[in-house]
Amino acid sequence: MNIIVCVKQVPDPEAPPASFKIDSVTNKVIPPPGVPPVISPFDEQAVEAALRIKDAKGGKITVISLGVNLLRDVVKKPLSMGADELILLEDPAYVEGDSWTTAYALAMAIKKVGQFDLIICGRQAADTDAGQVGSALAEILGIPSITVAKKIEVNDSKIKVEKVTADGFDVIETAMPALVTVSNELGEPRYATIKGIMAAKRKEPIIWKPADIGADTAKLGATGKRMSMLKLFQPVKEAKCEMVTGENEEDAAANLAKKLVEAKLLS
Amino acid sequence: MAENKGIMILAEFLDGKLAPISKEILGAGSKLSKDLSEPLVAVLIGEGVNGIAPEAIAQGADVVYVVEDALLKDYRTDAYVVAVEKVAAQVNPRIILAGQTTMGRDLAPRLAFHLNSAVTMDCIDLAIEAGTKKLLMTKPVYGGNARAIFTSDVLPNVVTVRVKAMTALAPDGSRKGQVVTLAAGLDAAAIRTNVLQKVVQEVQGIKLEDASVVVSGGRGIGGPEGFKQIESLAKLLKGAMGASRPPCDSGWVPETKQVGLTGKIVSPDVYIAVAISGSSQHLAGCSGSKNIIAINRDAEANIFKEARFGVVGDWKKVVPALEAKLHELLGR
Numbered sequence: 001m002n003i004i005v006c007v008k009q010v011p012d013p014e015a016p017p018a019s020f021k022i023d024s025v026t027n028k029v030i031p032p033p034g035v036p037p038v039i040s041p042f043d044e045q046a047v048e049a050a051l052r053i054k055d056a057k058g059g060k061i062t063v064i065s066l067g068v069n070l071l072r073d074v075v076k077k078p079l080s081m082g083a084d085e086l087i088l089l090e091d092p093a094y095v096e097g098d099s100w101t102t103a104y105a106l107a108m109a110i111k112k113v114g115q116f117d118l119i120i121c122g123r124q125a126a127d128t129d130a131g132q133v134g135s136a137l138a139e140i141l142g143i144p145s146i147t148v149a150k151k152i153e154v155n156d157s158k159i160k161v162e163k164v165t166a167d168g169f170d171v172i173e174t175a176m177p178a179l180v181t182v183s184n185e186l187g188e189p190r191y192a193t194i195k196g197i198m199a200a201k202r203k204e205p206i207i208w209k210p211a212d213i214g215a216d217t218a219k220l221g222a223t224g225k226r227m228s229m230l231k232l233f234q235p236v237k238e239a240k241c242e243m244v245t246g247e248n249e250e251d252a253a254a255n256l257a258k259k260l261v262e263a264k265l266l267s
Numbered sequence: 268m269a270e271n272k273g274i275m276i277l278a279e280f281l282d283g284k285l286a287p288i289s290k291e292i293l294g295a296g297s298k299l300s301k302d303l304s305e306p307l308v309a310v311l312i313g314e315g316v317n318g319i320a321p322e323a324i325a326q327g328a329d330v331v332y333v334v335e336d337a338l339l340k341d342y343r344t345d346a347y348v349v350a351v352e353k354v355a356a357q358v359n360p361r362i363i364l365a366g367q368t369t370m371g372r373d374l375a376p377r378l379a380f381h382l383n384s385a386v387t388m389d390c391i392d393l394a395i396e397a398g399t400k401k402l403l404m405t406k407p408v409y410g411g412n413a414r415a416i417f418t419s420d421v422l423p424n425v426v427t428v429r430v431k432a433m434t435a436l437a438p439d440g441s442r443k444g445q446v447v448t449l450a451a452g453l454d455a456a457a458i459r460t461n462v463l464q465k466v467v468q469e470v471q472g473i474k475l476e477d478a479s480v481v482v483s484g485g486r487g488i489g490g491p492e493g494f495k496q497i498e499s500l501a502k503l504l505k506g507a508m509g510a511s512r513p514p515c516d517s518g519w520v521p522e523t524k525q526v527g528l529t530g531k532i533v534s535p536d537v538y539i540a541v542a543i544s545g546s547s548q549h550l551a552g553c554s555g556s557k558n559i560i561a562i563n564r565d566a567e568a569n570i571f572k573e574a575r576f577g578v579v580g581d582w583k584k585v586v587p588a589l590e591a592k593l594h595e596l597l598g599r
Contacts, residue, residue: 013410013528017547017569020412029409041529099376100385124388129408129528131388132376139380144459145344147373160463165369166476168468168523174460184529185522226385230403231416241561241574249580250588256560256578257592265537265558266480266504266597 001059001154003050004113005083006106006121006133007043009067009074012036013126020234027232029127039077042122042182047078048189049120049152049182057154060084062116064109066094066102072205079200080192086205087113093210093217098225099128103136105220108213110141118159119179123148134181144174150185271422274299275308275360277351278316278323279370285319287477288366290326290435292428295393296364297327297436299402302395306330308358312350314340317448324444327436331444332358336451338458341465342370345458348378350451355382357449360423362402364393367427379425386425387417391432391555402426410528411551430476431534431555468523473507475524480506481535483526483553486513487542487564487582494520497541500590503599509533511549527552542582545570562586 012035019032031037039047050061063078066089079086087109094105110116119138124131138145150169151162157176162169164185192200210217218224244259246252260266274296279286285293293309300307309328311319313335320331332354338346351374355363363378365371367389379386391414392405401418404426408415475481482501484494494514501508509526510519526533527549534555541562543549550573553559561574562585571577578585 011409013548014546017412017545017550020409020547022413029413098385100380103380126528127409129389129406129410131372132379132386135373135376136380139377145373145377146460148369163369165465167474168466170462171464171466172460173463178459188516226419226421227387228418228420229415230418232408232413233415234413237572241571241577243566243571243577243579245578249578249584252578252580253585253588254592256576256585257589257596259576260537260560260593261596266593 001053001057001118002116003053003059003061004110004116004119005043005046005050005061005063005078006119006137007047007063007065007075007078008040008125009037009065009070010040010125010127012038013041022232022234024233027229029232037071037074039074040122040126042124042126042184044077044189045182045184045186046120046122047081047083049149049180049186051082051190053118053152053154054082062087062113064089064106066105068092068095075205076200076203077192079203080196081190082196086203088205088207089213090207091209093220096222097220098227099130099132099136100226101220101224103133103140104224105210105213105215106133107137107140108215109208110137112208112213117176118154119177120152121179121181123181123183134179138179141179143177143179145179145181146172146174147181148183149180150183152180269359271359271361273306273308273358273360274303274362274364275310275355275358275423276328277363277365277371277374278309278311278319279366279368280313280316280319283319285322285326286366287435288368288428288430291431291433292364292366293323293326293328294435295428295433299362299393299395300329303361303400305361308332308360310334310351310354312339312347320446322438324442325438325440327442329444331446333446333448334451335448336453338453338455339451341462343458343460343462344373344377345460346453347374348381349453349457351378352381353449353451355423363423363425365427367429371427375425375427382423382425384421384423384425385419386427387419388427389429390426391429393426393428407551410547411554412547429532473505475507475509475526475531475533478507478533479535480504480537480539481509481526481533481553481556482506482539482541483509483511483543484514484541485511485543488514488519491519496586500539500586503590503594504537506535511543511546540570540574541586543570544568545573
């Protein structure tokens with residue numbers, strides 16, 4: 001059983017909202033000082049999903065990440081959780097693209113890895129919230145995809161996946177090789193173990209440049225992208241909160257009730 | 268190849284009618300269709316969906332393509348990609364709109380890349396750039412902390428639209444439109460996934476996404492007991508109960524109640540946030556609400572920045588008093 005998990009390093013989505021700033025000239029987020037990046041939470045759940053399969057069936061987990069300035073302490077986290085191999089597509093040529101260029105590079109890297117039964121991705125990245133790299137990857141590789149999963153069960157050459165729907169879940173089956181994207185309903189990812197952290201420290205990631213994966217550089221990064229971002233901005237908040245007070249908390253609550261009815265918000 | 272023209276929407280159904288999101292994207296598509304002077308095409312895919320064509324026309328479609336097949340009864344990625352591809356080959360659309368729903372978020376990206384194009388998910392605003400005819404797509408990014416405006420350099424421009432972000436047209440039964448039936452021509456062997464079971468978990472009361480009033484509790488509620496009071500207030504207001512992520516993670520309320528980036532996205536008329544601090548991840552799920560009312564012990568809590576009315580206080584005192592007074596004022 002060979003599992004590939006794709007993870008992305010993102011600015012910590014749990015950082016306080018007040019620290020979120022955008023440089024309007026470059027259309028980029030200014031990293032909040034003192035808040036290190038993290039593995040995108042859904043991607044961490046993708047690692048957890050892979051580890052659960054490995055716990056049950058054994059196998060090898062290869063993690064791939066694409067970007068620049070990848071902090072080793074951050075991208076090695078899947079190794080410290082129990083993944084076996086880490087491949088970094090770390091080169092300026094890979095970035096400044098879009099979901100398509102990212103999926104193309106990941107697909108080329110996966111082809112170079114060769115043997116795989118299952119690819120697991122997070123349902124969307126916490127920064128771009130694009131929600132499409134998994135599907136793009138499956139399309140490029142010509143394999144079936146099941147998105148927004150909360151459980152993956154492997155039985156011989158097939159997988160049975162619980163896919164989250166608006167009012168519950170669907171149980172979907174497909175043959176491997178296949179790609180699955182996972183959602184938070186999968187449950188909390190495990191903590192790294194001391195043993196895992198020590199092992200991760202000793203393990204050096206494999207770094208592949210575009211030439212290593214035989215990528216057509218015209219299809220990478222800014223030259224290959226199909227989408228353009230015109231503007232990145234913070235929505236202006238027009239709401240100004242009216243603080244409703246009273247002699248005590250109960251009284252303030254009663255005054256709030258009056259306000260809500262007077263403003264015809266409730267009827 | 269001929270020029271890409273027109274807007275194609277991928278419809279979904281609820282109880283034998285168009286789903287609300289599909290009326291919303293028809294509304295959005297109709298505006299784009301006027302701005303471009305190009306037709307609006309609705310695509311109905313499924314089994315026994317032919318009868319919905321007049322409703323699609325009444326909601327703004329100029330042409331309706333119906334693709335029916337027993338293999339299309341349940342949504343399955345491969346089958347629907349092939350069905351949409353069939354219609355797209357006939358229509359050659361400039362824009363393809365779907366809802367940001369269970370179907371849309373799975374189908375749209377796979378379809379876009381299958382058509383050698385690109386997709387923008389979860390858009391909340393769409394406009395045509397004068398002159399270039401490019402579609403300007405606005406979507407929340409960074410968990411709702413920011414918004415980005417995208418354009419696509421390739422066509423068809425595939426888009427999913429957030430639920431309740433767009434407005435449906437008032438239905439007009441006098442509108443005329445053309446209905447075209449296409450055979451799906453599906454090869455059962457080429458559909459690589461099977462739906463073994465559909466499990467419905469949430470049936471009681473008003474659905475979170477449909478409620479006009481939502482009362483949500485956060486970490487500060489402290490346990491499952493407290494949520495009974497939140498639910499009681501929601502019931503009085505004929506609304507639905509929700510929660511931020513921590514109460515769901517702690518198992519105080521079912522996961523299906525979660526409002527936020529990692530849960531449901533709601534946009535009710537009134538959203539009452541009780542003991543919720545207002546993390547970005549939670550705001551991503553409720554910032555589309557028309558009025559947010561915040562109750563929190565911490566006067567500095569971020570949620571007050573989003574709220575129209577706020578009360579600083581202990582929810583254990585505020586919520587029962589609020590419920591009692593509303594009970595009196597609303598006469599129920």
